[in-house]
Amino acid sequence: MRREEQRPEQADHPAGAAVDPSGLMDLLGVAAVLLEADGRIDMWSPQAEELFGYSGGEAVGQYAASLLLHPEHQDEVITLFAEVMETGRGWAGAFPVRHKDGSTRMIEFRNMRLTDNLGDHYALGLATDRNTLRQVEQKLALSNRLVTQAPMGLAVLDTDLRYLAINPALAAMHGVPEAAHAGRRFREILPGEPFQGAETVMRHVLASGIPVVEQQVVGRTAADPDHEHAWSLSVYRLEDHHGQALGIATVVADVTDRYQAAKKADQAQQRLRLMARSSARIGTTLEVERTARELAEVVVPDLADMVAVDLLDSVLQTGRTDPEEGPALFRAMAVKTAYPTDAAQAIVPPGRLTTYHADHPASHCIRTRRPVLITHLDTGELSRVAADPEAARLLARAGVHTDMAVPLIAREQVIGVMGLARARNPQPFDEDDLTLACELASSAALSIDNAVLHQRIRSAAETLQRSLLPQLPPRRPGLEVAARYRPAEAFHEVGGDWYDVIALGGDRTALTVGDVMGSGIPAATAMGRLRTATSTLADLDLDPARILTHLDKITHGLDPYIATCVYAVYDPHSAQLHVASAGHLPPVLVRADERPELLDLPTGTPLGVGGVPFETTTLDLKPGDRLVLYTDGLVETRHDPIDERLEELLGLLAPPDRSAEETSDRLLRQLRHPAGHDDVAFLVVCAQPFTTGPAASAPEPR
Structure with a gap:
């Protein structure tokens, strides 16, 4: 038991303000009992009825000690009660109480003296079940520890x-x-x-x-x-x-650790997807500029807000890194930004040649073969990554705050640099970003180097091809002649298409168009040999079928090459054309006031197959008539049926009022796709009135 002074409780709300009651008092079931000075019960609350078991009628007027206490506790409690009434000090404690049902319960009391307006004293007892009180205290203590710890x-x-x-x-x-x-x-x-x-x-x-x-x-x-x-x-x-x-x-x-782990896992997945996408999208062609653009398009916006791809000009020109000392000369190949930005004006545009100062990340990559990572760009660093002070100002205005430069290395040779930057993306580049950029650059560099090599081989083949084609006179006796040759698009190899116009005795002219099946320098070389052989055989004044027979034997010796060819001889004196075909597409004959038609010739087999005789067909070719000999690159595509394309060719040849040159230009413009995958060679021949005379009988030099 303990004695305590009563302390007034301060209100936690303004006087007179009504608030909802707390449930704690109800939970404790606090009972109120008012005793007179002699210990008789004067008032008995409903909670007292529930706590002690006695009704108000049974309790009021009874001595509390005799009603509620066991005999052995009565003297002690009476003494404490008398002290409270005498001194006015309250007391608190717990003691066993006898319940009406005969059981004994431990009850906790708070007793205090009350004085009415007449000066008479009373004792107010507040009581609650000790077990209930302890449970509440334990829960409060447990809750407090849980909260604080x-x-x-x-x-x-x-x-x-x-x-x-x-x-x-x-x-x-x-x-x-x-x-x-x-x-x-x-x-x-x-x-x-x-x-x-x-x-x-x-x-x-x-x-x-x-x-x-x-x-x-x-x-x-x-x-x-x-x-x-x-x-x-x-x-x-x-x-x-x-x-x-x-x-x-x-x-x-x-959950920061869990969040960071999930974030890293997500970044790893994104990097894997980016690498997979790069494998599918970079190097789809053997064209240098396009491959550089594909690299830039993969990088932006997933890895960087802006990117520039520069190649060493010496690699583009010679296929090798320039061994000379001094600033490296770069050619800008691709620029890509995720959104319109002033920073784009600070990047060297594609096609432009430039050099960078010695401290520039691109120069560092060329010298050391190692990447450069700048996580945070301050004013000084911006000057370092910019080409000049104006470019640095533009980068600062665009908010560029982090930068990377990665060397493009293929076959142990640095061929260029990829520069990356971020502005809107607030995250600085980190080591993981650098690793990913290096992986992308390594894969793309090999594709770019392959494209450079292909471009050089293709350029050599095209040069060889063009050098082997003849320079034609615009006119032959009785003929107006126009010729065209176009190589395949940049990322396809040059083929073995050719044409020739050969002056023969008696004012005659040999016309030939052929196509070696294959591409590159070997096909161009085979084409040159066949064209030379055709020119030599033409001097023997043989029938076109005999010419093709000899060419078939020659081609058989060029294994594994085969070729298609059409060979014709025009005699202006008789206005006749003698023509034979070796597996080639039929020439088109356009007569005045008639619909163009494909010549119905015995097709023959391609040169190099052997064992099948060729046939010569003779037809009239009078002034005003036109003849078109062509290779399959003019009419064949990967998506259109050949019959439809041949009909389109015939339709384009219907207007009769064009020169051979005009007709040639129109055929290229209407039929030749800019991205054509095959070479094109053709002759347009217009028969002209012929006057016999000494000058007309002498063959022109070849």
């Missing part, structure tokens, strides 16, 4: 989202002392934009009563303002026993 952040906020209570763990997360939270709103403690969504969640829970569990919040607090943290937020509404909202409770767990 829990590693998770716990808080209670009122309906205005003002902090009422907070545990040390949450105070540490916020970087704000516990005492500084009291009475302050949630957004006063956490004003950052990432926490606006958390406030919305809290207000929704307060309004709906539906709890929210493990809502992720990512942001920065005063506890660690330089680093991003992630928290798992759970919110539920607190209600009184009437169901009225008192506020909300929050449970916050720091």
Whole structure:
């Protein structure tokens, strides 16, 4: 037992303001008993009836000691009662009480003396079951320890989202002392934009009563303002026993490690997807500029906000790195930005030649063969990565804050540099980004180098091809002649298409168009040999079928090459054309006032197959008639039926009022696709009136 002075309890609300009752008193079931000075019961509350078992009628007027106490405790309690009544000091303690049902219960009392307006004294006893009281105390103690010692952040906020209570763990997360939270709103403690969504969640829970569990919040607090943290937020509404909202409770767990691990896993997945996409999209052709653009398009925007791909001009010109000392000369190949930006004006545009100062990341990559990573660009660093002061100013205005330069290395040779930067993306480049950029650059460099090699081989083949084709006179006796040759598009190899116009005795002219099956320098070389052989055989004045027979034997010796060819001889004296075909597409004959037609010739087999005789067909070719000999590159495509393309060719040849040159230009313009995958060679021959004379009988030099 202990004695205590009564202390007045201060109200926590304005006088006269009505508030809802607390449920704690109901939980404890506090009973009130009023005793007269001699110990008789004067008043008995309903809670006393429930606690002791006696009704008010049974208890009022009885001596409390004899009604409630066992005989062995009565003297002690009477003595304490007399002391309270004499001194006015209250007492508190617990002792066993006899219940009406005969059981004994331990009851905790608070006793105090009351004095009425007449000066008479009474004793007020407040009592509750000790077991119930201990359970409440234990729960409160347990709750207090859980709150103060829990590693998770716990808080209670009122309906205005003002902090009422907070545990040390949450105070540490916020970087704000516990005492500084009291009475302050949630957004006063956490004003950052990432926490606006958390406030919305809290207000929704307060309004709906539906709890929210493990809502992720990512942001920065005063506890660690330089680093991003992630928290798992759970919110539920607190209600009184009437169901009225008192506020909300929050449970916050720091899940930064889990968030960072998930973020790294997601970044790894993104990098894998980027690498897979690069494998599919980079190097789809053997064209240097296009391959560089493909690399830039893969990098932006997934890895960088802007990228520039530069190649050493010496590699483009000679296929080798320039061994001379001095600043490296770069040719800009591709530029890509994720959005319109002033920074684009600071990047050297594609096609332009440039050199960079010695401290520029591109120069560093060429010298050392190693990448450069600049995580944070200050004013000095911007001057380093920019080509000149104006470019540095543009980069600063665009907000460029991080930069990388990665060498393009193929077959142990540095062939160029890829530069990357970020502006809108707030994250600086890190080592993982550098590793990814190097992997992309390594893969792309090989494709670019293959394209450079192909371009050089193709250029050599095209040069050889063109050098082997003849320079034609615009006119022959009785003929106007036009010829065209176009190689395949840049990322296809040059083929073995050829044409020739050969002057023969007696004012005659041999016309031939052929196509060696294959591509590159070997096909061009085989074409040159066949053209030379055709020219030599033409001097023997043989029938076209005999010419093809000899060419077939020659081609058989060029194994594994085969070729198609059409060979014709025009005699202006008789106005006749003698023609034979070796597996070639039929020439087109256009007669005046008649629809163009494909010549119905015995097709024959390609040269080099052997064993099948060729046939010569003779037809009239009078002044005004036109003849077109062509290779398959003029009419064949990968998507259109050949019959439709031949009909289109006939339709284009229908107008009769064009010169051979005009007709040639129109055929190329209408039929030749800019991205054609095959060579094109053709002759357009217009028969002209012929006058016999000494000058006309002499063959022109070849």
